[in-house]
Structure formats: C-alpha cells, structure tokens
Amino acid sequence: MSELREKIIQSSLQLFSEQGFHGVSVKDIVEHCQTSKGGFYHHFKSKDELLYVIHDTFVSYVLNEANRAKRRYQHPVEQLHEMLKSLVRVYDLYNDHIIVFNQEYNYLKDDYYQLIKSKRDEYEEILKGVIKEGQRLGYIREELPTTVTTMSILGMVNWTYQWYKKDGPKTIDQIASTYIDIIFTGLLTEDAFNQYQTSKLSKELEF
Template identity: 60%
Template sequence: MAELKERIIQSSLDLFEKHGYHGVSINQIVEHCGASKGGFYHYFHSKDELLYVIHDTFITYVLDKANQAKETYQTPTEQLQAIVHSFVRVFDLYKAHIYVFYQESTYLKPHYEELIKKKRDQFKQNIFEVIQKGQEAGEFRNELPTEIAGMALLGMVNWTYKWYRREGEKPIEDIASIYVDIILHAFLTSEEMNKDTNQEYFLKKAFLFEND
C-alpha cells in the first residue's frame, strides 16, 4: 500500500507542476495514478494535507541529514561539509517537490505552514550552531557574523532550484562538492586552510552520504 501513497504523491507533483494546486482536483489525481478516492483518503485527509506532505518530505530530509552530520562528525568543518553536501543533493532528489513548494507554498493552511516553518527554523539553527562552534574552535573566521554567514550559505544553496537541471553538464555530486569548496574557502581561517587534511580535501570530491 505504501507504493500507492508514493504513486499518489508523484501524480500530484506532475499535475501541480503543470496546472497549479488549485487547477487540480482529487478526482484528477486518483485518475492520473490509477487509484480510487478511497485509496487517496486512506493516506490523506485532504488535498491540503497532501500539499503539506510534499513540502514536509524534503524539509525533513535536510533536517535529518543535518542532525546526522552533527552526530557523525567530530569537527565543525566536517559537519558543515556534510550538511552542505546533503543540502545541495536535495535539489536533485526532490526536484519536483521543491518546485511545487516554491510555486504553491502560499496555499498551505496555517497549521501546516507552522509545522513547515518549525522544521525550516530548526535546520537554520543547525547551520548557525555549526558555524558558531567552528568559530569558537578556531576553525572558522571570527570576523564573519554568524547569522549573516549562515543566511548567505542558505541563500546561495537555495537558489540552486532556479538553475539546476539534471541534464546539465555536471551531476549533482560534483555541484555539491563545488559548493562545499566555495563555502569552506570563505569560512575557514588561513591556519585551517593550510592544514594538510584540508589541503587534501580540496584536491578531491566530497561524496558524503552519497549512498542515501
């Protein structure tokens, strides 16, 4: 039955992309995926809840990855590498979800909007905390205001949805490594940049969480 849920979500993504949230009915969704209304309502109370699940899927992914990075890696530099890498990958893994999010997020009901906002804020705070810990540990430059640096990182990576194409010249793994390279060059102190471990890192691709 979980397969049916995924089919419903995928059909709604296809239809929302083409016709917009209000241009698509539940009847059209179930017809598109070969389901019944009973099947739809088994998983979703309403079309509003379906829209929330679409939004929640990729936001939960990046939040879980950020928490995992903080638990798995010891240094703030390693943690930030992992967080940025998984953050960039989400634009390939959940490309349609993100497109619908930016196109249709204004239609989220207040209750669902608050749930999404809570997770987005948690992810943002994870970024801020890792940057701050990196500054306290002497890995990241102290002259960078923590929140401004964090918001710059978020803004740069979020913009990926505007230009990323799966058929483009570089795969998402390479793009993620480029982002990590740019961000660490901006954040790391000169002492950290000159360490052998970081020099080695910049000479190879970072494939953190590549099998997820």
C-alpha cells in the first residue's frame, strides 16, 4: 500500500469518526492529509469506494486468517482457537476502521455492501463449519445449536470495539485468552477441554 493511500485512509477514519460520512467531503479529506484531489482520485474512484475499502480491510483480514487456520490445522479445536485469536486481534489492528464501520455502514452503496456481506457470510460459514465438525468428532457439545453458537461467539467478540483501548490494562492477546477460555469452557466437551488445557495452544495466550 502506498504511503499516500494509507495517509488518505487514516485522515478519512479520523474525519468520518468525528463528523460522519456525509459531513465530510473529498476536499476536507485532501486538505486534512495535505494532498490534492488528483492524489485522492489516483487511489480511490470516489468517497464511496474509500468507505468500502475501510470496511473491506478488516473483513478481509479475519476471512484470510480463518482460511489460513483451516489450511494450517486439521483439528477443529485448533482451527477454532486460531480463528478466535485473529478475530480478537482485529480490534487492535483495525479498531478505528471498525468504529467507522459500525457508525457509517448504512451509507455503503449497495454494490459495495453486497461485497462486504458476501465476505462476512463466508466467514460465518467457515466458523459454523468448524463448530459442526467439532460436534461431529465429539470435541464440541453436540446439543448446542450450531447457528446460535456461531452468532453468540460473533456477538460477544464484536462488542470489543466499544471498550478496547490499546493503552488499557490488558493486552489484546490477554483479552483473546479470556475470550477463548470463556468460549471453550462453554463449547467443549469435558474430555476435549481437559485435552486443550494440557496442550501447547492453551499456553500460547497467558492471562
């Protein structure tokens, strides 16, 4: 990513957060990051595309990390562990993007919205598939409704943007460790949880 493109994104994140998407013009953005309209349009077709890129950045990150976890690990508990770790870490990497997303996503043009929705749906299906496979193999409690379980995990983690602070008392990995402990305590069968507690994965993220 070019330095100017990143500078435009960072300026827009600040301005959109403070003034809202419709309260900010391309002129405001280029003045804030001290570039020209030509510089802006070299990297973005429009302010609408810029809003899409802000959304797509963190959605693509968690989706790519989910696919990487699926390729790297065969065991569903390991896959779920890695997916949860990256899902939490996104709030350290892209918290400003996520704040703007939650504030401004209604203004996404329909074509862009559908692209984002497609990636979010794909992520949910990967997560749901990992949970189903864990249930089939006896590692995750089979009585738990898969869809409700999937949405409960996402709902809990997705609220992180409301309170997470980079300079807070807990690091993002310590927060991830807490989430994983809560989720695994509720999801895993007794035998699977005992196995997890003695595994290398449980030692990766310390409280």
